[in-house]
Amino acid sequence: MVLDLLLPRRCVSCARLGEDLCPGCRAALPLLLGTHCERCGAPTTWPVRRCRECSGRRLAFASARAAVAYESSVPAIVAAWKERGLRRLAELAAEVVADCLACPVADGIAFIPPDGDRSVRRGHHPAERLARELGQRWRLPLVQSPARTRAPRPQRGLALPDRRRNVAGAFAAREPVPKRLVLVDDVYTTGATATAAASALRKAGATRVDVVTFARAVRSIQSTGRPATAISGGLGATPGKGQERRGHRLDS
Numbered sequence: 001m002v003l004d005l006l007l008p009r010r011c012v013s014c015a016r017l018g019e020d021l022c023p024g025c026r027a028a029l030p031l032l033l034g035t036h037c038e039r040c041g042a043p044t045t046w047p048v049r050r051c052r053e054c055s056g057r058r059l060a061f062a063s064a065r066a067a068v069a070y071e072s073s074v075p076a077i078v079a080a081w082k083e084r085g086l087r088r089l090a091e092l093a094a095e096v097v098a099d100c101l102a103c104p105v106a107d108g109i110a111f112i113p114p115d116g117d118r119s120v121r122r123g124h125h126p127a128e129r130l131a132r133e134l135g136q137r138w139r140l141p142l143v144q145s146p147a148r149t150r151a152p153r154p155q156r157g158l159a160l161p162d163r164r165r166n167v168a169g170a171f172a173a174r175e176p177v178p179k180r181l182v183l184v185d186d187v188y189t190t191g192a193t194a195t196a197a198a199s200a201l202r203k204a205g206a207t208r209v210d211v212v213t214f215a216r217a218v219r220s221i222q223s224t225g226r227p228a229t230a231i232s233g234g235l236g237a238t239p240g241k242g243q244e245r246r247g248h249r250l251d252s
Helices: 002-006 022-027 074-082 091-099 116-122 124-138 160-167 192-203
Strands: 065-071 110-111 180-188 208-216
Touching: 002 124, 022 110, 065 091, 074 091, 074 180, 074 208, 091 124, 091 160, 124 180, 160 192, 180 192
Parallel strands: 065 208, 110 180, 180 208
Antiparallel strands: none
């Protein structure tokens, strides 16, 4: 309480005093609504099992879903959460995910581990906190997550084939895992990191891995060329089944 008096909370999006994310900005979050690819979760004009974003790729996860598009106020939220250490935003992110996405059928929940340098610098790991919060809401136990076997180069700026090669074999499970798992990360960009981590979990005994993230990069509604905002809506909208911005890191 004393800290709030000395450093009053401001909305990370509009800087209004009062809350980390004010009601107006929360209501305007770009929720991922409408139809999507059954496999990777990319927005599509009509339901498809595989889309042009994931067709032909060997994905180790069964599905990927995100609650919001990485646009509008979301990059500022993610930056405040990850880089500025506002850990309370993990609770907000979990609330939005749980409100927008159905809990996958699973026996446990895991998270994509951080690289050592970033975890030390931040003092916390956003994906782990999000997994814990979602586990409480979905009543899923947190299981042993895969560990990093090496430190790959940062994914930012790499082409998709280079991203895949960069993280291939970068994770390994340290013990057997349940058959059905939810794998959590903060942002889904290309799916390269998610598929590498899911592959490690499958080698450890998982038969199905469903990826869940707070946000994902959205380029366009596939097959239409319309901007990503055409598929977005605020929390006042009815949830559906369900970019890299300068200055904000997108590595998944």
